Amino acid sequence: MSARELWRLPARALATAVRAGECTALEAVSAGWDGPAALWERDVHAIAHSDPGARAAGAGAAPSGPLAGVPVVVKDNLCTHDHPTTCCSRMLDGYQPPYDATVVQRLREAGGVVSGKGNMDEFAMGSSTEFSCYGPTRNPYDLARVPGGSSGGPAAAVAYGLAPLALGSDTGGSVRQPAAFCGVVGLKPTYGRLSRYGLVAFASSLDQVGIFGRHAGDVALLYALLAGPDPLDATSRASLPPDVSGWDGGVEGLRFGWPANLWREGVEAEVVAGLEEAAAWLERAGARRVPFDFLPGEYAVATYYLVATAEASSNLARFDGVRYGHRDPAGHDLHALYTRSRSAGFGAEVQRRILLGTYALSAGYYEEVYLTAQRARARIRREYEAAFSRCDLLLMPAAPTLPFRLGEKLDDPLAMYLSDIFTLGANLAGIPGLSAPVTPAAGGLPRAVQLLGPDDGEALLLRAARALEVRGERARLDRSHEVEFAWPTKR
Amino acid sequence: MAHEAVIGLECHIQLRTRGKMFCGCPAEFGAPPDTNVCPVCLGLPGALPRANRAAVEAALRLGLALGCAIREESVFARKHYFYPDSPKNYQITQYDRPLCAGGSLPVGEAGGERRYDLERLHLEEDTGKSSHPVRAGDRAFSLVDFNRAGVPLLELVTQPVFREPAECAAFLAALRRLVRWLGVSDGDMEKGQLRCDANVSLRPAGAAALGVKTELKNLNSIRGVERGLAAEIARQRLLLEGGGVVGQATLSYDVEHDRLAVMRSKEDAHDYRYFPEPDLPVLRVVGAVLEAARAGLPELPWTRAARLVGRYGLSAHDASVLCEQRELADYYEACAAVADERLAANWVMTEVLRVLHERAGSIGEFAARVPAVRLGGLVARVAAKEIPGPLAKQVFGWMLDEEGGVDELLARHGVRAMGAATDLRPLVLEVLGEHAAAVAQVLAGSSRTLDFLVGQVMKKSRGQAAPQVVRELLETEFARRAAGESPPRAPRGGP
Numbered sequence A: 001m002s003a004r005e006l007w008r009l010p011a012r013a014l015a016t017a018v019r020a021g022e023c024t025a026l027e028a029v030s031a032g033w034d035g036p037a038a039l040w041e042r043d044v045h046a047i048a049h050s051d052p053g054a055r056a057a058g059a060g061a062a063p064s065g066p067l068a069g070v071p072v073v074v075k076d077n078l079c080t081h082d083h084p085t086t087c088c089s090r091m092l093d094g095y096q097p098p099y100d101a102t103v104v105q106r107l108r109e110a111g112g113v114v115s116g117k118g119n120m121d122e123f124a125m126g127s128s129t130e131f132s133c134y135g136p137t138r139n140p141y142d143l144a145r146v147p148g149g150s151s152g153g154p155a156a157a158v159a160y161g162l163a164p165l166a167l168g169s170d171t172g173g174s175v176r177q178p179a180a181f182c183g184v185v186g187l188k189p190t191y192g193r194l195s196r197y198g199l200v201a202f203a204s205s206l207d208q209v210g211i212f213g214r215h216a217g218d219v220a221l222l223y224a225l226l227a228g229p230d231p232l233d234a235t236s237r238a239s240l241p242p243d244v245s246g247w248d249g250g251v252e253g254l255r256f257g258w259p260a261n262l263w264r265e266g267v268e269a270e271v272v273a274g275l276e277e278a279a280a281w282l283e284r285a286g287a288r289r290v291p292f293d294f295l296p297g298e299y300a301v302a303t304y305y306l307v308a309t310a311e312a313s314s315n316l317a318r319f320d321g322v323r324y325g326h327r328d329p330a331g332h333d334l335h336a337l338y339t340r341s342r343s344a345g346f347g348a349e350v351q352r353r354i355l356l357g358t359y360a361l362s363a364g365y366y367e368e369v370y371l372t373a374q375r376a377r378a379r380i381r382r383e384y385e386a387a388f389s390r391c392d393l394l395l396m397p398a399a400p401t402l403p404f405r406l407g408e409k410l411d412d413p414l415a416m417y418l419s420d421i422f423t424l425g426a427n428l429a430g431i432p433g434l435s436a437p438v439t440p441a442a443g444g445l446p447r448a449v450q451l452l453g454p455d456d457g458e459a460l461l462l463r464a465a466r467a468l469e470v471r472g473e474r475a476r477l478d479r480s481h482e483v484e485f486a487w488p489t490k491r
Numbered sequence B: 001m002a003h004e005a006v007i008g009l010e011c012h013i014q015l016r017t018r019g020k021m022f023c024g025c026p027a028e029f030g031a032p033p034d035t036n037v038c039p040v041c042l043g044l045p046g047a048l049p050r051a052n053r054a055a056v057e058a059a060l061r062l063g064l065a066l067g068c069a070i071r072e073e074s075v076f077a078r079k080h081y082f083y084p085d086s087p088k089n090y091q092i093t094q095y096d097r098p099l100c101a102g103g104s105l106p107v108g109e110a111g112g113e114r115r116y117d118l119e120r121l122h123l124e125e126d127t128g129k130s131s132h133p134v135r136a137g138d139r140a141f142s143l144v145d146f147n148r149a150g151v152p153l154l155e156l157v158t159q160p161v162f163r164e165p166a167e168c169a170a171f172l173a174a175l176r177r178l179v180r181w182l183g184v185s186d187g188d189m190e191k192g193q194l195r196c197d198a199n200v201s202l203r204p205a206g207a208a209a210l211g212v213k214t215e216l217k218n219l220n221s222i223r224g225v226e227r228g229l230a231a232e233i234a235r236q237r238l239l240l241e242g243g244g245v246v247g248q249a250t251l252s253y254d255v256e257h258d259r260l261a262v263m264r265s266k267e268d269a270h271d272y273r274y275f276p277e278p279d280l281p282v283l284r285v286v287g288a289v290l291e292a293a294r295a296g297l298p299e300l301p302w303t304r305a306a307r308l309v310g311r312y313g314l315s316a317h318d319a320s321v322l323c324e325q326r327e328l329a330d331y332y333e334a335c336a337a338v339a340d341e342r343l344a345a346n347w348v349m350t351e352v353l354r355v356l357h358e359r360a361g362s363i364g365e366f367a368a369r370v371p372a373v374r375l376g377g378l379v380a381r382v383a384a385k386e387i388p389g390p391l392a393k394q395v396f397g398w399m400l401d402e403e404g405g406v407d408e409l410l411a412r413h414g415v416r417a418m419g420a421a422t423d424l425r426p427l428v429l430e431v432l433g434e435h436a437a438a439v440a441q442v443l444a445g446s447s448r449t450l451d452f453l454v455g456q457v458m459k460k461s462r463g464q465a466a467p468q469v470v471r472e473l474l475e476t477e478f479a480r481r482a483a484g485e486s487p488p489r490a491p492r493g494g495p
């Protein structure tokens, strides 16, 4: 098989071809880089670091496992020993870790190969991938628009065909929102299901490694390979992860919550239409709509930004120019070394969040600010639990808008923060969430919905995503059919 | 106005676990710089901590020994400050929910201990070690060795219960003994395995309210603690008595030059921005773990000293000396099992401790050469008056370097113990025959001359006679002569 066909294959089919000797692991890994999809990268700029030598070495070392030879784009905040890991920050420019993140290690053990490091908002702080020190990633469906963020690079790479799978991280929607903007499936697992060891921390209690794929089945496969306890991550769940092998099992009898009050205002009509379409498809596949009003914590956005910035201010303290990363040559004494290195190394958005978080943890404000946020967080979790006593899944928007234009929200941090309004609740509650594409909007832009599940609800989410994938009617008639991915067209 | 000092201590105890507090790197001391490191203890991006179970168990041992309340759910927290030896620029410690709270440490001899109340005991990680080598002509630079970064520490905080520097010194010595006794730390202050900071304030004698306190850092020897505190108390007293005020400050004490230096004043006090460590779950100590720790506790030193007094009739002082180290107390008790208990105590305290001191060895090494039963065998012979003291000491000396039991050693060195009166009687008669004038003086009532004769017999026995036995023999002989009995004929030397 030539690169011309290989790059279009789902991960499972690609691995099968490699295992059957129909192509080599190197051919499989190179397909996206050498084939037609390669035309996209120059315009989209999904990849922050690529290294043909490291890819070839990775392909050469790949064992014949369930992911044999499958290229996977890895977000630039997941440590890889053979590629730089910079979080797309000047602070870490040139930094190459001496170790692999646990998820990367498990990926390699299954035969997967790191295809490149995905572009992202600096230290995962952003919703548009415009805050990368290497320049923005563009939406492959409309190069004037953003791919979402912060995992915009991995999402866009999967969308245009560089690799069938990618790893991202989701702290407040950083997988689900760019997946929605790029028209791919994006899963944020239950907190603690995918090891965070080797994920450069943004907000430890919210961060979760997430998976992008063009197909629900590919996402299920990668989830099954990566999930599970990790002795190196004390916050990973000790129990066995949910079994997602039934991802193609259909949604017959499943109750999905329909909190229509959430999109009564402030949500674009195209997004609402997408929700209606998804609901109709799910119903046609045998699921039942359960309408109810749901207000997952009126203060969720405030709560999220307090917790996230507080933890970020602490997690990012280690970047000081002393042991690694950017070190300002003019830092002649210790104080100057710290302040100059950090002022030059961090971008404006990162500095803004460090300052906010430092304030939230300061003496005299800690109780009022941080502890209050923690109490609000506990309440938000209870509200989600209450919702899941009435339904199996929640159907809601992944973002209030379709992909917005580059620069549109750059100067308005609050508007940017609000683009996470529907996703950050899952991080506060620790529950799994997924975004899945529905039919594109009128202008051809991807359109998606978000599904949220209770703790360990990944299998249900994937079943619903699969049902949407085969689009309602066809779900019942032709369940085993491999749906062709709707590629962006170059314009 | 007379002032009294109020002192509280903060002690850091480096735990003797194999691994570090939050990673698997060796916690050993003395490896080449930056060799015992990994992504976790270097604070590399993406690395996460995981609590070392052995360190938690060590903390439980000490906490239980001190009678602390053990918190079922304690919480690790981050304490933020920027310094190059702090790899993450925050230290993982415990803050508002420490593992152990309350408790007290008894200090002093058996029966007369004073208990000093504690505030808390918690787990944390050590920092790396900075050094500031100065090279002529070069730009100034600093080096950091991260081998120590992440080594488990216990921080023990006392209540402000001390009044005198000497009390603090005694407390530290008792704490050092306890951590070694429990095997949780080597407690070597020179190696930084036990460190001490102190909070000191003065107040008018009898007043209830505390004065403004200063913090004294780097008191890294027991002598340093005592002298540093004395210096700071003197400084504060001078200020107050001159009508001045004490300013809140952190000071360091240089024991070499007996000098205090201000490290920082109140204005630049840190805001550590504590918050619960999100990378570590709540530390749960389940009942079974606590029970196992309790069951694994050895008899505590103060309990043991009291038992030695009660069981063997030792003085409080002797019992305390023997309980200075657990292995020493073990050695003593093994010795006392086969020999006279008080005599065994004397031997262990004088001879054994002398050898340990001279050879700078450990009791373990000593016991490997001279097991307690071996020494006990010798002491038993002394107690039975079969071997005189001076000879026994000689035998003890041979034991240190040679194999064999008491009789074997005596035979090897061609010596026969002259313990029995029958062995010595001929020598006594010989001496009496040679010193007729002295005999007359003794008969006339001179006790000093009797001492002289005892010495002469000892000399003839080449130190192998027991002086007490010789004296008794001489006294018997003089009593007989005074009663008018004729002296038996002195034996002639040789056949």
Ligand SMILES: [Zn+2]
Pocket (backbone or CB within 6 Å): B020, B023, B024, B025, B036, B037, B038, B039, B040, B041, B042, B150
């Ligand atoms: Zn380590």
